[in-house]
């Protein structure tokens with residue numbers, strides 16, 4: 001199975017409620033309002049990372065959830081802001097909102113980050129409602145709710161050149177020779193199940209480009225034959241396609 005698509009649910013935290021409280025001290029029995037504000041709910045972010053190669057991690061942990069903000073407290077104490085959740089995805093990940101199939105982000109650069117669920121704002125405590133007219137406010141705000149969304153993550157490799165061709169024509173062998181990649185090669189078809197990347201350094205030793213080795217392509221792939229069309233999305237972003245042809249004669 002190609003790990004290049006995953007469905008995840010993201011949930012940001014609710015904001016904490018504001019507090020209703022009045023200062024009570026021996027020498028000041030009727031102190032003013034001192035209810036603090038609620039803390040912010042945590043947000044969920046996705047960040048593109050070069051060292052992450054697949055969406056495999058999202059096959060198993062399908063929910064990314066941030067915590068709720070803390071409640072406000074007496075003595076003007078604000079609730080704790082919840083920590084954000086920052087999840088790493090491969091460079092080249094497209095992020096869609098499932099509802100409406102809306103493209104939210106195209107994470108094509110290392111370190112690029114997108115907020116996919118914003119944490120709820122904390123509610124204001126009653127101290128914030130004090131005015132010259134309203135000296136004893138008995139009201140506070142509830143925290144704002146967090147968001148919940150289902151996302152579709154889709155990985156398209158970002159490569160300069162892509163190697164395509166029938167199974168077992170030597171695509172992976174070629175990649176291993178021209179780059180430092182060390183991918184499996186064997187004399188049976190469909191040895192390569194997921195695309196592999198290698199960095200090719202040119203003889204001037206300054207210029208480099210990224211070469212992608214693809215699974216074998218057979219006639220009818222666009223109709224689902226062989227490994228089907230699911231990996232073809234990876235070659236859409238290659239600037240050059242190199243079609244390898246075996247010189248060994250007719251295949252059986």
Ligand SMILES: Nc1nc2c(ncn2[C@@H]2O[C@H](COP(=O)(O)OP(=O)(O)OP(=O)(O)O)[C@@H](O)[C@H]2O)c(=O)[nH]1
Pocket residue numbers: 166167168169170171172173174184185186187188189190191192193214215216217
């Ligand atoms: N005779 C000969 N054999 C080769 C050559 N290049 C690769 N091979 C052999 O051909 C077989 C298939 O090579 P791979 O590199 O795995 O081929 P591939 O195109 O990546 O195959 P899939 O991943 O299955 O699509 C291996 O046993 C290689 O050792 C070549 O130039 N000459």
Ligand SMILES: [Mg+2]
Pocket residue numbers: 171172173184185191192213214215216
């Ligand atoms: Mg191969």
